Amino acid sequence: MQRIPTLEPMVPSGSEPRMRLRWLALIERNFALIKRYLGWEVVFVFYNIVNALCIAFIGVTQGKGHVMYLVIGALIWGFLSLLFHELAEQVQWERWEGTIEYSFMAPLHRLTYLLGNCFYAVVYGVLRTALLLGVLVLFLGLSLRGANIAGALVVLVVSGLSFIGLGLIAAILPLLSTEKGSQASHIFEAVILLISGVYYEVDVLPRWIRPLSVVSPATYTLRAIRAALLEGASFKELAPTILLLAGIGVVLIPAGFVVFSLAERWAKRKGKLKRSG
């Protein structure tokens, strides 16, 4: 009888050559999915650009000074919400595709799985934001003379950590409840948009809702980036906010991992770790 070449010799996995950097699996897979859903990707990016342009043109009607204020809001929110959204939706996406059981039974540490998705979200977010910035500059002829661009970038990178933490925490919602979890993460994202002063100062919010803006890392991010780009605030002036955002990130990311692990254990007890749709 003919032997099966692929399975000879059958040896335990440990004795074989192993590939490192397994987290690359998530990045490669997610970019492959973008390629395969290219039509939708183009639609989302187009909508994103038009939305940002509309907001910027509202600024034009209000006077030149308002344009940059609103453009910064659109760009920064675009980046941070994308980070949050990509992480929060990973579990839901895998459920919908039916691959969640397969991915979660692979010998990939959950930390590696989540970090791989984080890394993808950052790379993807940077690319989309850079594209958006390019189009806005093309349409509006924005000038950044006197701006502390490096300072703004540092603030953005550091604040990304806190949004990664928030995304990891929100990612448990689809683990807890298949459909309602995803709905809840959208509500969560919308509330952050409302309270963080993305397109207006938080002072205009009703008094009873204003305290919420204090707990949103986006509030500090936007304030600091606007200070850096519109007023040329120095690193020294930005330092307190950078430290605060770093502190939030340092707390939220490990907290996100811990909460995710607890939610996964709960899902395994309740039998929720399975496909839907």
Next chain:
Amino acid sequence: MQPIISCREVYKSFNGGTLFKKKKPVRALVDINFDVRSGECFGLIGPNGSGKSTLIRILSTLLFPDKGQAYVCGMDVVKKPYRVRPLISRVSVDAAFFKKLSAWENLRYSARLYGVPLKLAKERALDVLAELGFPTKRFNDSMEDLSRGMQQKVAVARALINRPLVLLLDEPTTGLDPRSKREVEAYIQRLKSQTELTIFLTTHDMYEAEHLCDRVAIIDKGRIVALDTPKRLKRILARKRGTNRVSLEDVFLELTHKEWVEDVEEDETDKKD
């Protein structure tokens, strides 16, 4: 010799309903005990909803039993999931793939997850697919453009990419056309006869169970009601009926004829009785 798979008093129930609307818990597995030897093809047969997939999910480290222990290569699947996972692979009844990605893109993802070098993974996958009669020119086609049979063949190739010690097959031929079904069954037969792979197969196809499995456990209402070689199971019923013309299907029907409606409260009543 240490068994490759062991279950000791495994019990699992599910609480239905939501936070606001409770339903009665449903028992999925009740005091499951068995061992699977190295290189054995062990079959678990039972009606729909009898607990077969629940047991597979426990062995796959995706579900915790409420009570009891399950071991793969002597390692507790709850306590040491990261040591168990490299040793097992699973083919489920539904094709769990990224539908828009191609067969190769899905296999590539899998290879990276398991740390198998891509070149080696591709060679292995193409070998298995060729054995299964998969047209390799469709290797880069999107999964959604492949037939159900082709998708299941890709699932088998994926499960073997990391060279597991244990292959968990959860109704691998359900929903396949007769040709694909026969090709997959023939391949499992060859894996069984030509490798040291331990195969744990769930099915409700009696032909498949009888021809592929060394031993068969029949599960009904979450309990194992019989466990032996297909030949012996048939012999017992034949003796009982006083005839030689008994099939494994007859054994199955004899042992699983009761309706599958039970809950924990009934169980508690049983214990009191």
